Amino acid sequence: MSPEILFPMQLxxxxxxxxxxxxxxxxxxxxxxxxxxxxxxxxxxxxxxFFGLVFILPGVVGPSLPAGFATFAAYGDFAAGVLAILALLTARIRPLFWTFVVAFNFVGATDILVDYYHAIQAGLPAVAGQLGAAYVIPVIYVPFLMITHVVALYWLVRPRPGAAQALTGDVAAA
Structure with missing residues (x-):
């Protein structure tokens, strides 16, 4: 089977x-x-x-990994990871925590979507072997990341159960 079929199928x-x-x-x-x-x-x-930075680490990925994909993917992952770390560090300061939660989920989901675009534009499926040891990132880790981004963003925008009752003063009736 060709890499153009194997990589998307594994993804x-x-x-x-x-x-x-x-x-x-x-x-x-x-x-x-x-x-x-x-x-x-x-x-x-x-x-x-932060380990998305391996996309730009010589020796881990092949020299023919498209730079248009690798650089953006590496720094996008790094930015999302730093924002997630900042969310964890500010857990005791709830307004900051929630700000960083929104930020890392928005930046992280956007990064993944843009990485898919760059991968297609750069012809990554044809040279997926150039990912080397980092091959596991888009095939196994990225799906978990995207799924958790979707769930987190959904939970951030949907009303919390009981929030409407609290606003109308019907808490005692609940």
Missing amino acids: VLGYVVCLLCFCAYVLPRLRSMDRFEAHRAIATLHSFR
Whole structure:
């Protein structure tokens, strides 16, 4: 099978397996936590995004890895990881924590989407072997990151249960 078929197939299968695993094991646990703790757990996962810098580390990736993909992917991951770390460091200052949670989820999700665009534009599937040891990042780690971004962003915009009752003063009736 050609790399142009193998890489996208593995990427899609990575999403399928990660979504199955996430729904079966991670999501029930996150739902059992309060909103703050769930977002803190997601931030912890994303705090490891600093290792996306391997996309620009000679010897880990091949010399023919498209620079248009590698540079943006490396620094986008790094930015999202630093924002996630800042969220964790500011957990005791809730307004700052929530600001960094929104920031790392927005920056991180945008980074992944733009990385997919750059990968397609640069013809990455044809030279996916140039990812070297970093091949596992887009195939296994990125699907978990994107799934958690979608869940986190959804939880950030949806109203919390009971929030409407608290605003109308019907808390005692609840």
